[in-house]
Amino acid sequence: MSVSAEQVLKIAHLARLRINAEEVENYAQELSHIISLVEQMNTLSTEGVEPMAHPQDIAQRLREDVVTETNQRERFQGIAPRTEKGLYLVPKVIE
């Protein structure tokens, strides 16, 4: 299946990536090429095969609901692009 220019723009939006108009065609071609590689999967029938999400077929481990981390807000916010009074700053969301 080939990926259209319109699909490229839709996927880019979903992925929060900005793709310039002159890049769209190139993306469409590359993604189509990769998707046709991926579609080699269709040469094999997998009916009834149980999907494998993970190398270890085990249930997720549970732990006691106890505090294991200490508050290190200042250290973590020390590497943030913009903070103020312990808050991360982003452009205004609500008018």
Next chain:
Amino acid sequence: MHELSVSQLALGLDKGEFSSVELTQHFVNRIREYKDLNAFITEMGERALAQASYADQLIKENRHGALTGIPLAHKDIFCARGVRTSCGSKTLDNFIAPYDATVVRKLDEAGCVVLGRTNMDEFAMGSSNESSYYGAVQNPWDAERVPGGSSGGSAAAVAARLTPLATGTDTGGSVRQPAALCGITGLKPTYGRVSRYGMVAFASSLDQAGVLGKSAADCAGLLHAMAGYDARDSTSVNRSVPDYTRLLNRPLAGTVVGVPEEYFGTGLDAGVKEVVGNAIEWFAQQDCEIRYIHLPNAQLAIPAYYVIAPAECCSNLARFDGVRYGHRCDAPKDLHDLYERSRSEGFGDEVKRRIMIGTYVLSAGYYDAYYLKAQQIRRLISNDFRRAFASVDVILGPTTPEAAFMIGEKTDDPVTMYLSDIYTISVNLAGLPAISVPCGSVSSPGCGDHRLPIGMQLTGDYFAEDKLLNFAHQYQQETAWHKECPPGF
């Protein structure tokens, strides 16, 4: 000093033949001397010498372990507190990690000296180290060729004798493929053997930390120090870690080496085929039984991987939003603009491509056709291995279809680049351990009598790292391929 094995270095330190400060200075000098390789993103000479001086103190007081005072290099993907952890990306060029990865902490506690942070493909996505924001790495065997990837800086640094040991990570071959192309030994452990805590995530069900060294014996000691259960990684397996070094010398006679027919078909370079054939012959001479086996779904590993890995990558990389850390664009006009521009400016082409594929295969209406189908094929690939290991001890084949390729040769065609991991990827899908071992060389086309190294891959059953290291060590006791140093180093 740079030609000595890790156990020889430890003995030298123990006997006082040289100090860790002298040893460290030697490697710091070599890293500077061979800066053109571009194997390091960050050199940490000053900090390393301070660590070495502390290690010397421990040795003097007889409070040291097997790796105390031994220098190593970390792939720039393991968070280290106070150290820039770039992951080869512009996005994290300004990221000073606020905590230590478990691997980093364990090796610090073992007394290792960290020489620096090695170059890598951006977010470990690549097979040539060309996708790094910090530029391509040269292969020490031929400066015009790639070292492989994504742990290309680690492999080049070990091959050029700029460090005795290095850490790496392997999601689809990123330890084994560069080890093969640089003529060194590299092991990817069983999924869950080494903690992923603090290792920047690419594809979480495939990522595993690994080790690179000149020999299997060197790798054995490093793996022993890194492996083990970690409550902070929910997929870490609670299982005791054997003393790999003590298990290196078991005889191979009577063991069964499986050779998959599918790994020797079209696409394999004739020179590589011959060299790996010689290695099979060597094992036969040790009274191993050579059994030809089938991995019938092997050819679908790459298609399935390029659904699963990008799907997990696009989820993991959603965290880079320009808000909490990493690159942020200038003067965003609204929140959407902040996300889009920060991410588009911060990520390179290959990373964007994989995020796009991942988003596409997971988008509404496509889940069953791509993701579910890929997971079913993953099961079939895993079952093939399960069947094989019912009757063989290890599986032997080439690590890569060809020797190191030219810088720039495959950058215009992602699919061709992806095919360079054809023999390594299925191991990650199944979560098995595998090691790449130097087993010969081929002449480099157009370079006269210039030779390029070739690696064979030994794959084992779950948690059979001891067996892989044992097989590789026995081979290295009788052969000298792993001792070959690139000319000029």
